Amino acid sequence: MTVPKCSRLTTFGVLGVALIALPALAETPVASATFKCKEGKSIDATFYADSVDLGLSDGRSMKLPQAMSGSGARYANKDETFVFWNKGDTAFVTEGTDDKQTYSDCVTAK
DSSP states (O other): OOOOHHHHHHHHHHHHHHHHHHHHHSOOOOEEEEEEOGGGOEEEEEEOSSEEEEEETTSOEEEEEEEOOSSSEEEEOTTSSEEEEEETTEEEEEETTTTEEEEEEEEEOO
């Protein structure tokens, strides 16, 4: 069976547009840091324009969108039961509805 010429061009055209759009979808990191925290815990953070990727020393990893903050940078999940705060070379994490600090006194590793 022979595919009509116009169908091949249409398929290639759609595929070509999709391939051109892929690089635009990829985010470029703007910074990264490792924070050493109290109790031997640590946080690896990769910052993007409007989100952060976190790797926690307890094995969890997550991507959080930036959220409203009065000072510094704040990133939170949808129900705000996990919040990563960062200001300068310091950070901390609060979890749960009672905002318990589970990663505290975190400072970038030198």
